[in-house]
Structures are given as structure tokens and as C-alpha cells.
Amino acid sequence: MQPLILRRAGFITQAAKYSRYYSTRFGYSHSRSLVFSNFGQPEKVLKLHSYSIAPPYDDIINVRFIASPINPADINQIEGVYPEKPEFTLGLGTGDKSAVPGNEGLVEIVSCGSKVNPSIRPGQWAIMSGPNFGTWRTYAQAKESNLIMIPNKEGISPVQAATVSVNPSTAYRMLKDFVGLGAGDYFVQNAANSGVGRSAIQIGRIWGLKSINIVRDRPDIDKLKEELRALGGTEVITESEAKDRRYIARITGGQPVKLALNCVGGESATNLARILGQSGHLVTYGAMAKSPFSVPASALIFKNICCHGFWISAWSKENEAAKSQMITQIFDWIRDGEFRDTPYEVTRWSEDTELDTLIEPVKKGISEYSGRKGIFVMEED
Ligand SMILES: NC(=O)c1ccc[n+]([C@@H]2O[C@H](COP(=O)([O-])OP(=O)(O)OC[C@H]3O[C@@H](n4cnc5c(N)ncnc54)[C@H](OP(=O)(O)O)[C@@H]3O)[C@@H](O)[C@H]2O)c1
Incomplete structure (x- = not known):
């Protein structure tokens, strides 16, 4: 029944195949996100927030995060000592204006508004085209300009795709x-x-x-x-x-x-x-x-x-085409076995993962001799 409702509303394409992503019969999906309202030490300022995401319309693309790394710059950004500042907004339904941390990440396209380029289809992978998107969450809405599409994900792991752009x-x-x-x-x-x-x-x-x-x-x-x-x-x-x-x-x-x-x-x-x-x-x-x-x-x-x-x-802001070419080249090296992963440690993020579990790898990310990059891997619900 649900796919029928969605199709009639004209909100998404391939609704039947991807209807599993929708938690309500009206096509809303549920996102869980780390957020912060003030700059400071991550363990003091990060909170976990849940909110609903409407079906996409016009040029909006609904995406599901698959993996998001924890880079030193993300932590510096939360601390307020990084030159790129995220946008603090009431748009997520938090009481205070909040921002979502995380700059790098891999998403899967879930559904597209009617004006989205038809070459972008549910199931495809994409990475963020620039900083400040807010990648430490499970679902989000994006525009095509926020994304670099990955035309061929064959032979690339989610972690490799999520960590290629920085x-x-x-x-x-x-x-x-x-x-x-x-x-x-x-x-x-x-x-x-x-x-x-x-x-x-x-x-x-x-x-x-x-x-x-x-x-x-x-x-x-x-x-x-x-x-x-x-x-x-x-x-x-x-x-x-x-x-x-x-x-x-x-x-x-x-x-x-x-x-x-x-x-x-x-x-x-x-x-x-x-x-x-x-x-x-x-x-x-x-x-x-x-x-x-x-x-x-x-x-x-x-x-x-x-x-x-x-x-x-x-560099990325000025060199969009060259960035895509470079990423294609790095993926080719990965497929050929020429380029290996940096050691990493996965924190699984599911519907019931608690704030303390999510903050732990962020705290480790700023400690010295940590040896392994932290990465959130979001489990499909
Ligand atoms: N400018 C850019 O475009 C750009 C892009 C990517 C990254 N970065 C920056 O590059 C740095 C590394 O990023 P990453 O993701 O590669 O980091 P990473 O994998 O987490 O590695 C951190 C490195 O820093 C070393 N380190 C930590 N604390 C140190 C200290 N007090 N003195 C000397 N070395 C220390 C660590 O060595 P030990 O094992 O000895 O602790 C490790 O080699 C960060 O500052 C990041 O913001 C900049």
C-alpha cells in the first residue's frame, strides 16, 4: 500500500524498491543526528537528536548515510577552532539553533524530487562535494550540488568511498x-x-x-x-x-x-x-x-x-571537475589493489545506539598515538 501512496503523491522514484526506507505511511523518514549548539569539547556539547525528513520535492534528494569518518578537522570544528564554521539552524527541530558535525561521508540516494537530474537514481552512491554538510547523522536532504556521484561502486568498500575526499x-x-x-x-x-x-x-x-x-x-x-x-x-x-x-x-x-x-x-x-x-x-x-x-x-x-x-x-571549491577525476583515479588504484586503507575502527550506528557510544570515538579522535581513524558505519533500518 505504501508505495502506491507515494507514487500518487509523485514524491519519489522507484518507490516500491526503496519504500523500506520510509518509516511512516506518508513517506517521512526518521533521522538520528549528532548535533551541537555551542562550540566546545565534543563530550560536553554533542547531543543526539531525532527528527523527521519529508519526502523530497523539486530538486531535493533524500539520502541515507552509509559511513562517515571522524577527522581531526571535524573535532576542531566542534571546538570552534576551525576556519570553516557550520550553519546553526532551527531547521532540524532542536530547541536552540544547532549544527550537525562531520564534513566527509558516503550516502546512498534514497529518493529524488521531480526536478532532480534523472541520471541520479535511488541506490546510487555519492560523497559530499564540499565541507559543512553535516555527515554524522543517518538521513538527510541534499541537492545535486552537495554531492559527487560515484558512477561505479564496484570493488570499493563503503569505508574507502567515505574517506576518499579528504x-x-x-x-x-x-x-x-x-x-x-x-x-x-x-x-x-x-x-x-x-x-x-x-x-x-x-x-x-x-x-x-x-x-x-x-x-x-x-x-x-x-x-x-x-x-x-x-x-x-x-x-x-x-x-x-x-x-x-x-x-x-x-x-x-x-x-x-x-x-x-x-x-x-x-x-x-x-x-x-x-x-x-x-x-x-x-x-x-x-x-x-x-x-x-x-x-x-x-x-x-x-x-x-x-x-x-x-x-x-x-582547492575543492575551485576545482570541481578535477576533484571528480582525481577521485575516479584513486578508486581505480583501490580496485587494482595499489592503494590500501588507513587503519580504522568502526563504530556501528543503529536506531538504538546511544549518545555515549557515538561520543567515544570522537574523544579518541583527538588523543595522540591513537593509530586508527574512527568511522561511523550506519546500519540500515
Ligand atoms: N589542509 C588540508 O587540506 C588537510 C587535509 C586533511 C588533513 N589535514 C590535517 O592533517 C592532519 C592529519 O590529519 P589525518 O586525518 O591524516 O590525521 P590522523 O590519521 O588522525 O593522524 C594524526 C597524525 O598526527 C600525529 N600527531 C598527533 N598529535 C601530534 C602531536 N602533538 N605532535 C606531532 N604529531 C602528532 C599522529 O602521530 P602519532 O601517531 O605519533 O600520535 C598522526 O600521525 C590534521 O591536522 C588534519 O586537520 C589537513
């Missing part, structure tokens, strides 16, 4: 856009065990680049070194080993290091500037140590080091 994409751009690197050229990076770092190692290997990968010392350092070498890192060294210039010269055989990727700041970043060769480029994309860094005057004057910053959010 970390692998950032690594890809930084290796490609700042200096011409050819096969056999060296780059160096700190926090090489991060999501971005592991992506840079693998993309570098695919493009024939050599990498010096710096990580912080820890009790199981040999295991981590082995893991990153297995991804294709040419050499993996600790922060203290990286301070020994002769050791670095032995690794490179005196070849200049052309590019440095800085995730950390502080002393670690200063050391990257020292490692770079003549006219090398230092690209900063993270500030995990929360500490500014200095670049020795000699590196600027005599070595002509060039310093840049990179932000995937800003």
Missing part, C-alpha cells in the same frame, strides 16, 4: 601541485603514519617517487616502520633520527629532497626545512603539535626554500 585527495594534490616531481625524486614528510601520510606514501610509490617518512618514536616503533615500508615508504625514521643530516644524506645518497609535507609544525617542521634541498618546497597542511615553526634564514636565503600552505576545502 586524506587521499590532500596527499595527491600536494605531491602534484607544488613542484614537478619525476620518478626517483625524493619527498619528505612528518606524521607519516597519519591518514594523509599513508596516502602520500602510496601515491608516491605509484608515481615512482622516493619518500623519507618521519614518525614519532614509540614502544612498537619497529612494527610501525615495517608497516609504512610495506606501503612503499622508501625509508621510515623517527623525529630524532631525522635531525641527523648525515643519516639523511646516507638515505638519499646526496640527492636533493624536493618537497616536504608538514602535518605537525613546531620543531618537526623546522627540521623539514633543514632537510630540503636547493629550491625545495615546504607545504604545510596540518598543525598537530599546535605550535608555530621557524624557518632558518639560511634555508630561505641560501637554499631558496619556498613555503606554502594547502587546504583541500579551498
Whole structure:
């Protein structure tokens, strides 16, 4: 009966197949969402909120979240220390104006309004085209401009699709856009065990680049070194080993290091500037140590080091077509077994998952040496 009602109202396509998503006979679906009304520590400000989503009309697309990662930027955004601020709205039916956290995620199209491009169909996968959509929830309404459609999901896991647009994409751009690197050229990076770092190692290997990968010392350092070498890192060294210039010269055989990727700041970043060769480029994309860094005057004057910053959010806004192409390329590498996942830990999100369970991985996301990226995987109801 339900599909008939929906068809008569003209709200959705393929209603019979996807009617399982609708919790009421009038076509409304039920979303559970993390929300926050004030900036602050996630465990203090995050709440769980349920609300109804109307059937889509005109250019509206109803989507179901499949997986949403917990990235450092998401946590910084909740804390209020990230430059992109989400929109706080009463539209979700909360008492105070609220925003939904989470910037990256994978959705399945559930149903489309009558004016939506007919190539977008229920069952297809899409990822968010830009930041601030609010991905830590189970259902939402989107427009085509919010989504990058995934034309071929064959051979791609939900987690791989949900995590492609920030970390692998950032690594890809930084290796490609700042200096011409050819096969056999060296780059160096700190926090090489991060999501971005592991992506840079693998993309570098695919493009024939050599990498010096710096990580912080820890009790199981040999295991981590082995893991990153297995991804294709040419050499993996600790922060203290990286301070020994002769050791670095032995690794490179005196070849200049052309590019440095800085995730950390502080002393670690200063050391990257020292490692770079003549006219090398230092690209900063993270500030995990929360500490500014200095670049020795000699590196600027005599070595002509060039310093840049990179932000995937800003790049994505200007480069929509190139972003889709890049993601298609990364998916091809995943299908070919060339590109492996960053270690992750799933938190299952079902109809009765409680707030404490959802907050736990968010708290872990800001702790050091956590080793695994948290990811919400939403269970279909
Ligand atoms: N600019 C952009 O477009 C862009 C894009 C993606 C990510 N990012 C930024 O890049 C950074 C990494 O993101 P991710 O998702 O790859 O992170 P991730 O997988 O969670 O890894 C975090 C990394 O930071 C290191 N770290 C944590 N605290 C540290 C500290 N106090 N000092 C030094 N290193 C520390 C960790 O090393 P340990 O294992 O030693 O703790 C780990 O290597 C974040 O700041 C994120 O916001 C920026």
C-alpha cells in the first residue's frame, strides 16, 4: 500500500524498491543526528537528536548515510577552532539553533524530487562535494550540488568511498601541485603514519617517487616502520633520527629532497626545512603539535626554500571537475589493489545506539598515538 501512496503523491522514484526506507505511511523518514549548539569539547556539547525528513520535492534528494569518518578537522570544528564554521539552524527541530558535525561521508540516494537530474537514481552512491554538510547523522536532504556521484561502486568498500575526499585527495594534490616531481625524486614528510601520510606514501610509490617518512618514536616503533615500508615508504625514521643530516644524506645518497609535507609544525617542521634541498618546497597542511615553526634564514636565503600552505576545502571549491577525476583515479588504484586503507575502527550506528557510544570515538579522535581513524558505519533500518 505504501508505495502506491507515494507514487500518487509523485514524491519519489522507484518507490516500491526503496519504500523500506520510509518509516511512516506518508513517506517521512526518521533521522538520528549528532548535533551541537555551542562550540566546545565534543563530550560536553554533542547531543543526539531525532527528527523527521519529508519526502523530497523539486530538486531535493533524500539520502541515507552509509559511513562517515571522524577527522581531526571535524573535532576542531566542534571546538570552534576551525576556519570553516557550520550553519546553526532551527531547521532540524532542536530547541536552540544547532549544527550537525562531520564534513566527509558516503550516502546512498534514497529518493529524488521531480526536478532532480534523472541520471541520479535511488541506490546510487555519492560523497559530499564540499565541507559543512553535516555527515554524522543517518538521513538527510541534499541537492545535486552537495554531492559527487560515484558512477561505479564496484570493488570499493563503503569505508574507502567515505574517506576518499579528504586524506587521499590532500596527499595527491600536494605531491602534484607544488613542484614537478619525476620518478626517483625524493619527498619528505612528518606524521607519516597519519591518514594523509599513508596516502602520500602510496601515491608516491605509484608515481615512482622516493619518500623519507618521519614518525614519532614509540614502544612498537619497529612494527610501525615495517608497516609504512610495506606501503612503499622508501625509508621510515623517527623525529630524532631525522635531525641527523648525515643519516639523511646516507638515505638519499646526496640527492636533493624536493618537497616536504608538514602535518605537525613546531620543531618537526623546522627540521623539514633543514632537510630540503636547493629550491625545495615546504607545504604545510596540518598543525598537530599546535605550535608555530621557524624557518632558518639560511634555508630561505641560501637554499631558496619556498613555503606554502594547502587546504583541500579551498582547492575543492575551485576545482570541481578535477576533484571528480582525481577521485575516479584513486578508486581505480583501490580496485587494482595499489592503494590500501588507513587503519580504522568502526563504530556501528543503529536506531538504538546511544549518545555515549557515538561520543567515544570522537574523544579518541583527538588523543595522540591513537593509530586508527574512527568511522561511523550506519546500519540500515
Ligand atoms: N589542509 C588540508 O587540506 C588537510 C587535509 C586533511 C588533513 N589535514 C590535517 O592533517 C592532519 C592529519 O590529519 P589525518 O586525518 O591524516 O590525521 P590522523 O590519521 O588522525 O593522524 C594524526 C597524525 O598526527 C600525529 N600527531 C598527533 N598529535 C601530534 C602531536 N602533538 N605532535 C606531532 N604529531 C602528532 C599522529 O602521530 P602519532 O601517531 O605519533 O600520535 C598522526 O600521525 C590534521 O591536522 C588534519 O586537520 C589537513
